[in-house]
Amino acid sequence: MKIATWNVNSLNVRLPHVLEWLETATPDVLVLQEIKQITEAFDQESFRAAGYHAVASGQKTYNGVAVISRGESSDHITDFPDFEDSQRRVLAATIDGVRVVNLYVPNGHSVGSEKYQYKLGWLAALHNFLQVELKDHERLVVLGDFNIAPDDRDVYDPEKWGEAILCSPAERAALGKLLDLGLTDVFRQFDQPDSTFSWWDYRAAGFRRNAGLRIDLILASEALAKACQNSYVDREPRTWERPSDHTPVVADFDI
């Protein structure tokens, strides 16, 4: 089973890219973030025509997540229990016996800001949610735009970036707590080229300079991490005309 994540920064704009990528990469599951459209505007028909099931938890202008899958998905969850949030950032679904949790983690703006506090509170609610999900699902994959670079290898210039947003100790500790639940960042189970990133700022010619971060992650439960055959970043869609600022990240599972 080939599972991928992609922050598309508006599905209205990027639908042709997503359809093109589905056709060439042929994932079994693709989860999207920042679709930036209401659920009613989500173009299920285009995905059906491409041979995929598709569900979305949409929102106007900001956020919004979707799950595209070859197999039918069920048991959808769009909110953490006991965490009131109008922002559509979560979509969990079960596909062919695999529990898939699609996340668009808050960006946090800057360390110490109100948005940063929201991010840390959101991550705490995520932790509680995953604790329960892991009890219920042996085969669990948690993937999406985490807006956290796990360590210095995931940052183009760690000296310059320092402990700023996406790299602050509290964010990395929150990610560490998720991993402590029994999840593995499957990308790091394999040899990877240096300076492999999944996001490059549109500003300052980030992509041309490879000034990026690896903030799009695929975390797998023990059973799935063991079954993972490969994981990689597919940079190609970032070279296409009018690209998202993120590119797809993929994991192949022998299941």
Add this chain to the structure above:
DNA sequence: ATGGTGGTCCAACCA
């Protein structure tokens, strides 16, 4: 050294 792009939607916010 600074500032720079892009999406949504038309002023300003978000990233």
